[in-house]
Amino acid sequence: MRPHKYIKRIIQPIFTTGRTKEILHVNPTVQPIREEAKEIKIFIYNYDGRHLNEMQAETPEACFDFKDTNNVSWINIDGIRKKDVELICRKFGVHNLIVEDILSVGQRPKTDEIEGIMFCLLNMLYFNDRHCSVEQEQISIVLGKNFVLTFQEDASRDVFDSLREKLRLSSSKIRHSGADYLCYSLIDMIVDHYFVVMESLGEKIEQLEEEIIRNTNTRSLAKINSLRKELIVLKRNVSPVRDLVNGFIKSESELLEDRTTKYFKDVYDHIVQANDLAENYRDMMTSLQDLYLSKVNLKMNEVMKVMAVVTCLLAPATVIGGIFGMNFDIIPYAHNQWGFHVTVGFMLLVPVMMLFIFKRRGWF
Template identity: 70%
Template sequence: MQLIFPIFNTKRTGEIFHVNPTVIPQREEAKEVSIQVFDFNSNEIREYNFDRIEECFHFRDNGNTTWINIDGLRKADVEAVCKRFDIHYLILEDILSVGQRPKMDEMDNEMFCLLNMLYFNEKNITVEQEQISIVLGKNFVISFQEDASRDVFDALRNRIKIANSKLRQSGADYLCYSLIDMIVDNYFVVMEKLSDRIELLEEEIIRYANARSLARINSLRKELIVLKRNVAPVRDMVNGFIRSDSDLLEEKTTKYFKDVYDHIVQAADMVESYRDMMMNMQDLYMNKANMKMNEVMKVMTIVTCLLAPATVIGGIFGMNFDRIPYLHHKNGFYIAVGLMLIVPIWMIRVFKQRGWF
């Protein structure tokens, strides 16, 4: 099966490595903002969809557990939400930041975490990322997403609607855990798809490695860099929730964060395993290239050896001496040609007996 890879994608290299923490990147204002609200308790649930940020303000202190999911970021909207829900200014800056490293912060009245949702682009064979910020407060969770067209929370939305589900019976801290768990679980989906590409590429290299195989290996190694950069810091982020003594987290919820921690450690180990596979694959490619070159050199050497007797015989009979044996013999030509054929045939037999080819 022939793979299709974007070969020599130097632009992708710039996207991955162009990070300068001393320069504050400018975030583009979202053209559209979509707000989805789930307001629920153990007995009932209400779902709302708003276009204006002010419409979700009255969920602040209504006694229920509220999840406010904001798709599309505008500075004015984020500032208004943070002001209404008493979210610290430093958290506001992190929400509006671009290219942040996954992190977890704990303020007086809220807990904040930032990480990336990952998606696999089947067309370009690339790992795409979307920054998501989650704020946990008393009886509410607010999530900020960049892209309104996709996320990984559909299964969570369905679970909230089930009356006797764990989500409905628990508080905002369990809801926060569920959001993080969904994001981390999706890492494995992305890694599985990337693993399929690695296996196919390995098979291709073993069967018919060509000049572009090394470029394909390099392309996949870039995507593993994206994976590692997004997965590895999440371990410290989740560990921050486990070690926290905030009143926003119930003691029984800690064991769920420990489960997420186990998953992210496993994901980080898998990324390292994939990285080792790519290094081994590169060595395999180089070894196959060397073996192919050795085969070519062996064939050329054998051909040269087989032609050597004919060259010597032809050179001897081509010398400008008056007296050369069989020079004027009536069968001299046939004797010379016979020697040119018999000696190489004898050489081939000797080479095969010694296992040289």
């Protein structure tokens, strides 16, 4: 392989623009095509204050019995398949517009209420340490009378493990509350996990700041641009959730009890704080870019200062050499036996005196 091909393979992963296309090149007029999940997993939690029935359904039809019960039912569907989503939503009385939102890709976080069903869509965020990127997974939450449906894209991960542990405790508050409190708990855990992602981003920003201060290079600029893209992803997902939670607070739906509203206000405070923190991170990235440019200019000034000092120190020797190198018949000390030594001595003495003067004045 030729040398330029080696260089191309090394530089390309650093300065790739694929992430930019993924983040910014979005056309809302074109309906994206969702890839159908190969399999789905359905987990059902049917509970009240005394009993918990936890099971995994083999088919979508198995969860139909939990629609009209006196207990609260949480049905979590991992994996999105159009046929199964439509079947479950039709049985639970979910409107077709909500079904379209569930099946959509790249939707902006939002909340809606149609025919006695409350629906919200937002993204769970994860931080990939290996690629230093923010990954997102769309989740749809459907709140009905005594049931909550959640649709997830990825069956291998979510942020609800602590909620499942609380459901297994008969003394937990969620076991003695309604479906609206379950809906609040789901949203609250998603929002709380935003801070975990931002904490990881904050550590990367701090490491990058130390790297720029100690050793500035082109890789630092590439990392700045990479982190700025991830902050765009973070900001795009966090900011709309404020309106989503506010929709629950202002809703007059019979599905939401008055005592649950104060919990949504707590989530609202958290998402406002997360939004402010995302703004601070964006300001920090701007400051880091300015710091990088300042370090580059400072390094350039140091180089130019050294070159200027060297040029000044060589100037007397150049002048003296030029004078005694002129093509005249009579030049003082030209034929003296000590003429060469005196000339060289002046060439060395004058730069030494200049170095002393420069040092006294603090020029270097």
